[in-house]
Amino acid sequence: MKLLLVEDDPSISNPLCAGLNREGFDVVLATTGSGALEAEDVDLVLLDLGLPDLDGRVVCQKMRQKGDVPIIIVTARQDEIDRVMLLELGADDYVVKPFGFRELVARIRAVLRRTSTVSPTETTQTTWGSLTLDRRSRKVTFGGEDVVLTPKEFDVLAVLAQDPGAAVTREQLINEVWDENWWGSTKTLDVHIASVRKKTSPELIETIRGVGFRLAEV
Numbered sequence: 001m002k003l004l005l006v007e008d009d010p011s012i013s014n015p016l017c018a019g020l021n022r023e024g025f026d027v028v029l030a031t032t033g034s035g036a037l038e039a040e041d042v043d044l045v046l047l048d049l050g051l052p053d054l055d056g057r058v059v060c061q062k063m064r065q066k067g068d069v070p071i072i073i074v075t076a077r078q079d080e081i082d083r084v085m086l087l088e089l090g091a092d093d094y095v096v097k098p099f100g101f102r103e104l105v106a107r108i109r110a111v112l113r114r115t116s117t118v119s120p121t122e123t124t125q126t127t128w129g130s131l132t133l134d135r136r137s138r139k140v141t142f143g144g145e146d147v148v149l150t151p152k153e154f155d156v157l158a159v160l161a162q163d164p165g166a167a168v169t170r171e172q173l174i175n176e177v178w179d180e181n182w183w184g185s186t187k188t189l190d191v192h193i194a195s196v197r198k199k200t201s202p203e204l205i206e207t208i209r210g211v212g213f214r215l216a217e218v
């Protein structure tokens with residue numbers, strides 16, 4: 001597994017690189033935002049928000065536009081963490097400095113587990129009305145047009161498409177898409193649902209009051 005560490009402070013990056021190497025990760029270091037955007041392809045990105053050249057949020061957004069590499073944001077405690085903003089940028093998780101090395105490694109492994117595995121025996125493609133969703137390639141089309149979703153938006157839609165038309169509770173969606181370490185606000189789910197509707201059709205995901213959501217055939 002190859003990680004990209006984007007961190008300008010050597011007092012953090014030096015011990016972190018050494019520790020991650022001991023855990024068996026190859027680490028590519030970038031000390032600036034522009035360096036991070038030019039780095040080679042990796043399996044996961046650890047992104048410091050406070051960088052000397054570019055705003056870390058801009059770096060996150062640009063990486064997300066390029067592909068779906070998992071991103072863990074590393075932020076200083078005094079930074080204002082706007083969680084909805086981080087989600088909209090497409091980050092998969094975040095840690096607050098100072099963080100424990102064990103905690104960070106656990107987060108890295110959890111994110112890699114969540115984002116990497118699709119069992120080959122699982123049904124990989126769902127077609128439902130105008131929607132097609134392919135789990136192996138993580139591609140979605142609606143009415144024949146490609147739909148570009150963030151990794152979490154895709155996961156929300158993929159859970160709903162496991163049994164198209166069936167009601168899925170909010171708890172089930174939150175448990176399957178985020179783990180208990182995530183920020184737990186139910187607003188998070190609504191932000192993602194709203195975004196998927198905006199990118200497809202307002203009618204595609206039907207709200208079932210007091211329960212959750214279901215896919216409508218449109």
Ligand code: CA
Nearest residue numbers: 008048050051
């Ligand atoms: Ca920094």
